[in-house]
Amino acid sequence: MKKILIAAAALAALFLALSTLKAQESSEAEEGGAPLADERMSVYGYGVSFASVDFRELPSEEAELGGIAYIRVKGDFKPQEGLSFHVEASYDARTGYQNSFVTLADAGLLDPADADAHTFMSSIEVDQAYGSAVAGDFSLQAGKLPIGWGSAYVFNPTQRASRPALLDPVVDETPGTLAILPTWSPADAFRLSAYVAFQDRSHRETVAADDGAIENMPFGVKAQTTIGNFDVAACFIKEVDYVELAGLMPGSYERSLFAGLDAAGAIWDFGVYAEAVLMLPMGDDGLSWDPDGFDFLDALEVAAGFDYSFSGLELELRAEYYHQGSGTSDKALYSPLDLLSGRKLLQAEDYVFARLEKTFADYFTLSAGGLVNINDASVVAMAELQYEAMDNLELKAGATVPWGPMGSEFEGRYDLSALGLGEVDVMRSSIYASCKVSF
Amino acid sequence: MNAKKVIVSVLLSAALCALAAFGQGAAAPEDVLSIVRAIDAKQRSATSRQDMVMTTYPDMGDEGNKREFAIRSYSKGEDDSYMEFLEPRSIKGLRILGKGDDNWVFFPSTGRTRKIAGTSKKDSVQGVGGDFSYEDVGGGSFESKYDFRLLKSDSGSWTLEGVAKKKDAVYSKIVLTADKAKSLPTRIEFYTEEDGYFKDLVMTDFKVMGGRDAATRMTMVNLKKKSKTVVVVKAAEYDIQIDERYFNPSRFDK
Numbered sequence A: 001m002k003k004i005l006i007a008a009a010a011l012a013a014l015f016l017a018l019s020t021l022k023a024q025e026s027s028e029a030e031e032g033g034a035p036l037a038d039e040r041m042s043v044y045g046y047g048v049s050f051a052s053v054d055f056r057e058l059p060s061e062e063a064e065l066g067g068i069a070y071i072r073v074k075g076d077f078k079p080q081e082g083l084s085f086h087v088e089a090s091y092d093a094r095t096g097y098q099n100s101f102v103t104l105a106d107a108g109l110l111d112p113a114d115a116d117a118h119t120f121m122s123s124i125e126v127d128q129a130y131g132s133a134v135a136g137d138f139s140l141q142a143g144k145l146p147i148g149w150g151s152a153y154v155f156n157p158t159q160r161a162s163r164p165a166l167l168d169p170v171v172d173e174t175p176g177t178l179a180i181l182p183t184w185s186p187a188d189a190f191r192l193s194a195y196v197a198f199q200d201r202s203h204r205e206t207v208a209a210d211d212g213a214i215e216n217m218p219f220g221v222k223a224q225t226t227i228g229n230f231d232v233a234a235c236f237i238k239e240v241d242y243v244e245l246a247g248l249m250p251g252s253y254e255r256s257l258f259a260g261l262d263a264a265g266a267i268w269d270f271g272v273y274a275e276a277v278l279m280l281p282m283g284d285d286g287l288s289w290d291p292d293g294f295d296f297l298d299a300l301e302v303a304a305g306f307d308y309s310f311s312g313l314e315l316e317l318r319a320e321y322y323h324q325g326s327g328t329s330d331k332a333l334y335s336p337l338d339l340l341s342g343r344k345l346l347q348a349e350d351y352v353f354a355r356l357e358k359t360f361a362d363y364f365t366l367s368a369g370g371l372v373n374i375n376d377a378s379v380v381a382m383a384e385l386q387y388e389a390m391d392n393l394e395l396k397a398g399a400t401v402p403w404g405p406m407g408s409e410f411e412g413r414y415d416l417s418a419l420g421l422g423e424v425d426v427m428r429s430s431i432y433a434s435c436k437v438s439f
Numbered sequence B: 001m002n003a004k005k006v007i008v009s010v011l012l013s014a015a016l017c018a019l020a021a022f023g024q025g026a027a028a029p030e031d032v033l034s035i036v037r038a039i040d041a042k043q044r045s046a047t048s049r050q051d052m053v054m055t056t057y058p059d060m061g062d063e064g065n066k067r068e069f070a071i072r073s074y075s076k077g078e079d080d081s082y083m084e085f086l087e088p089r090s091i092k093g094l095r096i097l098g099k100g101d102d103n104w105v106f107f108p109s110t111g112r113t114r115k116i117a118g119t120s121k122k123d124s125v126q127g128v129g130g131d132f133s134y135e136d137v138g139g140g141s142f143e144s145k146y147d148f149r150l151l152k153s154d155s156g157s158w159t160l161e162g163v164a165k166k167k168d169a170v171y172s173k174i175v176l177t178a179d180k181a182k183s184l185p186t187r188i189e190f191y192t193e194e195d196g197y198f199k200d201l202v203m204t205d206f207k208v209m210g211g212r213d214a215a216t217r218m219t220m221v222n223l224k225k226k227s228k229t230v231v232v233v234k235a236a237e238y239d240i241q242i243d244e245r246y247f248n249p250s251r252f253d254k
Helices: A002-031 A100-106 A336-341 B003-020 B032-041
Strands: A041-054 A065-080 A083-096 A122-135 A138-146 A176-187 A190-197 A219-227 A230-245 A249-267 A270-279 A300-310 A315-324 A350-360 A364-373 A378-390 A393-403 A413-415 A423-425 A430-438 B047-057 B067-076 B080-087 B095-099 B102-107 B112-116 B146-153 B157-164 B173-179 B184-192 B196-209 B212-222 B227-238
Touching (some): A083 A100, A100 A423, A122 A176, A270 B112, B032 B146, B032 B173, B196 B227
Antiparallel strands (some): A041 A430, A065 A083, A122 A138, A138 A176, A230 A249, A249 A270, A300 A315, A350 A364, A378 A393, A413 A423, B047 B067, B047 B227, B080 B095, B095 B102, B146 B157, B157 B173, B173 B184, B196 B212, B212 B227
């Protein structure tokens, strides 16, 4: 409680500071001919109110509600040219089925009455805090920074420093990773970048004794060039993930090495991209070479897609195919524990994402699409109407409808009775509305 | 906010500002080619830095229905441009690098830089409340695109008609009015085979900025859609030293 009060006070102070800054900027703009405010230091961000109902159970009393209040405050400080500091902090409160702890408690995976159980309704986090320095052909970022590798839109096989927040209703930021990231770019046609991370992919809140072991240090190296219309990159990545699920999966490090390729460009008026990694055949320790039993397709992870704008119609089509070699085409082999622990968000091998987006009446955007599991013919259909009511006010209403045959991935219900637990429902049919205010 | 809208908005603003910013002093030649070359010459600068505010009006008769963008831009030569959004806050920090026909966008929320597909110059530019084609925001001199003839010459201005040199050009014809004293365009009418006269660009509020005479207010009216976009240049500097990182695809986001 004390933590929340302190955070509320800090946020209030930030808002006050912000309102002062905004007032100064407005008066400068009205003078005419004056340059825009040179924002050496600026505070900005957004707040989202989100409400949803699981309509699959309507109109019965079993229907559940979910709510999210999310505030993200961002700050920039640029003491001099070539030197900057960036920080992002968030307040995230989730109730009902939008809170993952409620889902876990429903399945009997945790007991909210247990004093040691992590059943927070809200959290406050400094998600990013890093400095950037640029000198000549070199640049360096250090701190808790987003490492956003990859050209694909939905799935990014080359982004191995953090777990993806797939289909999160309010957050699209890449989580900050404790790391250093140098870049060397002697010419436009050649760029070399690398990172060394000081935390594993899980970004868990608690520490383990072996976190400091050098074999548990993730890293990545990427060389990028331009060939014709395409940006092409080759990379080598070491991923470290710490996987655990209270009482069911003891904590352990999983280490993998990947070789990857990434290309993005244009063919005619189509934007096209492809991003792939191959998990190299390593032994169980993740360190020794072990090619026995290596299967190329099982080791391959690929995302490839395109986008296209229909001239004059204000209509955009986007489609992406995703192959996850480590997945399975047999739904009997789906692992709800992998899902609940965050080890693997998707279970199958092959997926297609598609979305059509139409802008009309200047400020309205209607989008419809879905994510299809090709292997078990289940789908998550999505439709949304977005209205930019003002420069910094965005209203949304939409629906997310998972559907599939019994036992399919997006049908969403897993029977954990073999583990002495109940049924867990990880997919919800939601009707939602949200309001986002940027400041 | 739709990324393509944003890119288009910025490219449009940059192109309009480039069109408006010319050098001081002017000859007053009466032969058409010399006039056009004088105008083209004043569009060039080695580098530039501009602060601008762009306001879009989907309905030109409704001044209350508008969206405003504050943009800081850097450019080098004819091909390299860098833009950063300062307002609205919903897209603050969004950065766009253009190098020739290639564009990269840095999304601050994801920390990801994406290459954006090239678009046909014939495509209508979406999302800024008008019908700007990519031709409007592209480079290239008037002389290279049109064959001009002098329609009118009075004490203060020339009026030139330019007919497209290429059959597949976006505009079949433009009518350009230029101030004699400054060799600066003050108005351009755009015509197409299909729609006839359908767009009008008016440049006003000339001021000295960065040592150059420049229009600080540009209004593009789409006569077909009855919409308009107004770009106001707040500050500008020319031929200054700009850090190369702003034009490097792997470092413009740093």
